[in-house]
Amino acid sequence: MDMLSILFPLVVLLGFVSFVVAVVYFRSEKEPEALQRRFLLRFYAYTMLFISSLILLIGGGLLLKAALSYPLGIEFSYYGGPSISSERARLRDLLNGVTFGAGALFFALHWALRNRVESPEERRLSFLNKGYLMMSGVVYGGLSLVLLPVGLYQLIEFYFFSWSRPVPGDIVGYALVALVLWLWILPQLFKSLGGERE
Helix, strand or coil: CHHHHHHHHHHHHHHHHHHHHHHHHHHCCCCCHHHHHCHHHHHHHHHHHHHHHHHHHHHHHHHHHHHHHHHHCHHHCCCCCCCHHHHHHHHHHHHHHHHHCCHHHHHHHHHHHHHHHCCHHHHCCCHHHHHHHHHHHHHHHHHHHHHHHHHHHHHHHHHHCCCCCCCHHHHHHHHHHHHHHHHHHHHHHHHHHHHHHC
């Protein structure tokens, strides 16, 4: 979809800018020497956590798009109704979603790595942790705030109006996954920023 191809790079760019701003801001505070010695390994772990969460977003969005087309009808997620090409597109999205779902494995591995290179006590002092949480909050919050209203509009148009036949499954799938990721990140972000004020 054209909107998604424009929106994803824009939000990722916004996330990168928010990461740079957060790191510059939080970097002004001195980290313990032990954390500084592990900077590169920590930076790698946080970078891979963010990348694998983006892969989870893509895979989850594709899986939800395809899965919603079963109970709600194939026209909910694909143009052309119950045609062979729509069935193929649904199967392709299921397979791609499962493949991209491997991002969950990469996320888990790098979560474990992050936990090895930063203890919970050190994490409160880690500017990389705060920058990662800020960037993730901006990206998934931004996607949620844009995709949820668009998805709701397409749902209303799909069920109550017939001037155009939207395919809300695509937007709704990504919106729901972005919302889950955002709601998962927010408590961690607020806890991190709250600890900063103490």
